[in-house]
Amino acid sequence: MPVRPVIAGIDGPQALRDALRTAQYIADEGLATAAYLALALGKPLLLEGMPGVGKTEAAKALAAVLSLRLLRLQCYEGIDAAAAIYEWNHPRQILAIRQAEGGYVNIWGDEFLIARPLLETVQNAAGTLLLLDEVDRSDHEFEAYLLEFLSDFQISIPERGTLRAAEPPVVVLTSNRTRELHEALRRRCVYHWIDYPDPALEAEIVMMRASRVARATAEAVVAAVGGLRREPLGKPPGVSETVEWAEAATLLHGQGAAWPDAFRRAVGLAVKDHEDLELLGDRLEALLPTGGGR
Numbered sequence: 001m002p003v004r005p006v007i008a009g010i011d012g013p014q015a016l017r018d019a020l021r022t023a024q025y026i027a028d029e030g031l032a033t034a035a036y037l038a039l040a041l042g043k044p045l046l047l048e049g050m051p052g053v054g055k056t057e058a059a060k061a062l063a064a065v066l067s068l069r070l071l072r073l074q075c076y077e078g079i080d081a082a083a084a085i086y087e088w089n090h091p092r093q094i095l096a097i098r099q100a101e102g103g104y105v106n107i108w109g110d111e112f113l114i115a116r117p118l119l120e121t122v123q124n125a126a127g128t129l130l131l132l133d134e135v136d137r138s139d140h141e142f143e144a145y146l147l148e149f150l151s152d153f154q155i156s157i158p159e160r161g162t163l164r165a166a167e168p169p170v171v172v173l174t175s176n177r178t179r180e181l182h183e184a185l186r187r188r189c190v191y192h193w194i195d196y197p198d199p200a201l202e203a204e205i206v207m208m209r210a211s212r213v214a215r216a217t218a219e220a221v222v223a224a225v226g227g228l229r230r231e232p233l234g235k236p237p238g239v240s241e242t243v244e245w246a247e248a249a250t251l252l253h254g255q256g257a258a259w260p261d262a263f264r265r266a267v268g269l270a271v272k273d274h275e276d277l278e279l280l281g282d283r284l285e286a287l288l289p290t291g292g293g294r
Contacts (some may be wrong), residue, residue, distance in 0.1 A: 012036060016065075025054070025061035026197075026205055034192035035062060042168030044150050046186065048175045049194035052238010055174040056133055058194070063129040068170060072131040073117040075138040081145055085155055086119040088112055108159040118149055125153065125165035129172065135185075136175040143182050150188040197239065199226060205239060210247040220289035221246040224263070225270060227287045231280060235273045244269040249292065259292040 010016045016039075017032035027035070031047075035058070038045035047055040063070035073084055081087070093107040115123060121130040132146070149155060150171070154164035173189065175181060197205060199222050206218035213221075221242055229236045237245070248266035253259060267288065271277055277284065 010036070010039070010065075019065040020058075020061050023061040023064040024208055025057055026201060026208065027058065027061075028197075028201070031058065031192055031194060034190050038172075038190040039066075039170065041190070044171040044173055044189045046173045046175065046181075046189035046191045047194055048177050048191070050196065050236070050238070051176050052236075052240055053194045053196055054239050055194055056131070057240075059129065059131040059133075059172040059174070062170065062172065063131075066129065066170065068129040069124075069127055070131060071117050071120060071128050072133055074133050075135050075142070077137060077139060079138050079142050081116075083116060084118055084142070085116050085145060085149075086157060087114050087116065088159075089114050113157075113160075119155055119163070121169045121171070122149075122153060122155055122163050122165045125167050125169035129170040132171065132173040134176060135173045136178045136181060140182065143185050147184055147188070150185065196229065199223065202239060202242060206243050206246050209243045210250070213246045213250050214292065217250055217289075217292035218246055220292055221249070221263075224287055224289045228270065228280075231276075231283075231287075233271070233273070233276045233279065235271075235276060237270045237272075241270045241272070249289075253292060260288065260290055262292070263289045 010019060013029065013033040013036040016036045017027050017029070020027045020032065035045055037043075047058060049055055059072075060070060062068075088108075089112045093112050096105050096107055096112070099105075113119075117130060121128050135143075135146075152164065153168055153171075154162050156162050173185075196202070199219070202222045202225075203215065203218040206213055206221065207215060210218075225237050225242045225245070245263070245266055248269045249259070249262040252262040252265055257265065264285075267284070271280070271284075280287070
């Protein structure tokens with residue numbers, strides 16, 4: 001398997017880990033290694049994990065440290081080739097035929113081709129990071145579209161033939177595992193599961209992403225979020241919710257609210273589902289942080 005040349009001076013997992021930190025993303029050794037291998041081997045990176053653990057943010061941080069344009073395709077049920085790969089500009093083709101007045105016109109030229117994210121990536125592989133976000137929300141037919149692209153970074157257009165990227169692009173796929181992805185797709189990728197960070201790391205993330213938050217506040221919020229995640233919630237808080245809750249409570253405290261009340265009033269930044277709030281009921285009070293710090 002050919003190894004891609006060093007990208008942006010990143011010559012190993014630790015170098016990538018250090019670079020990601022400069023983009024305000026704290027990656028553990030496992031993620032940094034998986035991402036480095038995907039880059040070095042020219043393979044897509046498949047990140048799975050619960051919603052809110054930082055999969056999309058990892059792709060954004062990679063694009064930043066590699067100085068690549070982030071091209072994000074949000075997947076959804078029913079997404080098809082016209083939305084993800086390419087389509088022809090039929091009105092313009094019809095107009096060109098009419099203007100030709102019976103003469104020859106090539107209606108399959110570049111001027112009639114509308115590039116969608118996958119084709120854009122093939123056309124500009126060196127400058128693009130393609131994020132296929134929440135690919136598990138798409139259906140099996142769309143996965144079949146992806147197989148050729150993920151294997152050889154090429155796209156077949158019946159009217160034009162096969163278009164292939166000049167070099168392997170950087171491709172990141174994310175999945176919340178709402179359904180099982182096909183084995184053929186998994187085999188084409190470097191795989192990594194992102195779990196919730198341990199409390200010390202999550203507190204560090206809060207401190208990095210919300211600079212106004214004191215360490216004692218970050219630790220109190222992380223402990224409370226850990227308790228919430230152990231509850232059978234439909235939408236447990238992710239890392240971004242931890243950061244937002246700490247930041248919101250700090251803001252309210254700065255305006256005069258006592259710490260317990262600040263956390264209580266800002267709980268909508270952590271628990272964002274009415275049914276989850278009803279499920280917690282009176283137990284929510286015991287799960288709230290009781291203090292913070294300056």
